[in-house]
Structures are given as structure tokens and as C-alpha cells.
Amino acid sequence: MRIDLLTIFPDMFRGPFDESIVKRAVEGGLVSINLHDIRRWAEDRHKTVDDYPYGGGPGMVMKPDVVFAATESVLELAPQREPVILLTPAGRRLTHEIVVELAAKERLVLICGRYEGFDARVHEHLATDEISIGDFVLSGGELAAMALVDAVVRHIPGALGSPQSTVEESFAEGLLEAPHYTRPPEFRGWPVPEVLVSGNHGEVAKWRRLQNILLTARRRPELLASLELTAEEGEWLALQLGEQ
Numbered sequence: 423m424r425i426d427l428l429t430i431f432p433d434m435f436r437g438p439f440d441e442s443i444v445k446r447a448v449e450g451g452l453v454s455i456n457l458h459d460i461r462r463w464a465e466d467r468h469k470t471v472d473d474y475p476y477g478g479g480p481g482m483v484m485k486p487d488v489v490f491a492a493t494e495s496v497l498e499l500a501p502q503r504e505p506v507i508l509l510t511p512a513g514r515r516l517t518h519e520i521v522v523e524l525a526a527k528e529r530l531v532l533i534c535g536r537y538e539g540f541d542a543r544v545h546e547h548l549a550t551d552e553i554s555i556g557d558f559v560l561s562g563g564e565l566a567a568m569a570l571v572d573a574v575v576r577h578i579p580g581a582l583g584s585p586q587s588t589v590e591e592s593f594a595e596g597l598l599e600a601p602h603y604t605r606p607p608e609f610r611g612w613p614v615p616e617v618l619v620s621g622n623h624g625e626v627a628k629w630r631r632l633q634n635i636l637l638t639a640r641r642r643p644e645l646l647a648s649l650e651l652t653a654e655e656g657e658w659l660a661l662q663l664g665e666q
């Protein structure tokens with residue numbers, strides 16, 4: 423996969439992308455991450471990328487001419503021309519399904535906004551997708567792009583030590599993930615659930631599934647609505663919730 427990131431703060435990406443899973447994926451040739459400073463395409467002496475909003479109001483707006491020039495030039499660097507994704511609070515909210523969808527692409531072009539955001543013509547005539555990482559406002563699209571890239575890279579085959587990791591983690595089956603334990607078997611009087619040290623893989627799998635269901639029911643009940651539980655699981659869950 424090739425990822426092109428357009429930003430006025432390319433240095434922000436260097437720390438997070440120089441560690442751990444993303445770094446390994448880049449070094450292993452699974453993904454290339456290309457940073458482009460939008461200011462390079464500003465034509466005036468001051469490298470201006472923003473201007474006052476028509477109609478007045480606070481803040482500045484990212485200029486369409488510079489953002490179009492930067493993006494069109496970057497698009498020429500590889501044959502695939504879509505998706506061109508704007509990070510914006512008005513975009514579709516990032517979910518596991520969207521991450522999986524994006525991980526199947528050969529190329530992603532991500533544009534990070536600043537100030538009050540982009541001139542509307544960037545949204546209308548340049549972007550092919552708009553993504554938000556949640557219902558809150560960040561100072562810029564860079565942190566949102568980092569979150570998106572990190573989540574997508576985990577789904578590129580070979581990026582994680584074990585391919586099972588993405589299959590078993592939260593949201594993969596529409597559920598939150600069960601609690602994990604590691605040694606010691608007892609810590610400050612709190613023991614590890616017996617089933618986990620039993621060595622019985624069937625029982626462990628069953629316990630984990632039930633714990634996934636219970637955690638999801640308690641924290642994110644709306645996720646359970648689109649999931650089919652067996653009669654046994656449903657009864658067990660009702661019992662657990664009734665006992666609270």
C-alpha cells in the first residue's frame with residue numbers, strides 16, 4: 423500500500439511513524455508513507471496556505487488553489503487516484519468497517535486540515551471521501567490521520583506478529599474484547615480466572631466469547647443489537663445482567 427499525506431506540519435508524523443508496528447510495516451515494504459508539505463505549493467513569498475473567510479467570522483480557511491495544486495501534483499506520483507480522503511469533523515465517523523475497507527486499497531491520499539478547515543470547493547470537487555475520528559474538534563487533521571493510518575496498517579497482511587490479532591480484537595466480530603491477564607497468577611489478592619490457567623482451549627474460547635458479550639452488553643449495548651447470540655449465550659447474559 424502507498425499512503426500520501428498532505429499537511430502543513432509533516433514533522434508531526436515523524437515520532438509516531440518511527441516506532442513499533444507502523445515502522446516495521448514500512449521497513450518490511452508492506453506500506454510506504456509519503457509526507458508532503460502543502461506549503462511547497464503556495465506561490466507567494468510568504469508561502470501562504472490560508473485566507474480570510476468570505477462573509478466574515480473568526481479564523482482562517484485553507485485556500486483551494488494551494489490544496490488543489492498540492493493534491494493534484496501528489497496524485498501524479500502513482501497510478502491509483504482514489505480515495506482522496508479529507509480529515510474533517512464533518513466526515514463519516516471512522517469505524518472498524520471503514521478501516522478494513524481502507525486497508526484493502528492500494529493507495530490512500532489523506533489531506534490534513536488546519537485553521538477553520540478547507541474551502542468548501544475542496545470538499546465538493548477534490549475529496550472522494552471525508553472521515554472524522556470522532557465527535558470532537560482537533561486543532562488539525564494530523565492526529566486524525568495518524569490514528570487512521572495506524573489502524574489501517576494493522577490490517578495489512580503481515581503487519582502484526584500474529585494474523586490472529588486483528589481477528590480476535592475489539593470490533594472484529596462486532597464485540598469488545600475480553601479482559602486479558604498475564605503473570606503473576608495472583609496479584610494483590612486478585613486471582614486470574616481459573617479457566618485461563620486450566621489449559622482447556624475449548625473452555626478458554628467459550629469463556630472469552632462470553633466475556634466479550636458481557637463487556638459489550640455493559641459498555642456498548644448498541645453493538646449487541648446487530649449480533650446473533652445463541653439461546654445459551656442469551657440466557658447466560660440475562661443472568662449476569664440480572665445479578666448486577
Ligand SMILES: C[S@@+](CC[C@H](N)C(=O)[O-])C[C@H]1O[C@@H](n2cnc3c(N)ncnc32)[C@H](O)[C@@H]1O
Pocket residue numbers: 508509510511512533534535536537538539540553554555556557558559560561562563564566
Ligand atoms: C480546528 S479544525 C476545524 C473545525 C471546523 N471549523 C469545524 O467546526 O468543523 C481544523 C482541522 O482539524 C481536523 N479535524 C478536527 N477535528 C477532527 C476530527 N474529529 N476528525 C478528523 N479531523 C479533524 C480537520 O482537518 C480540520 O480541517
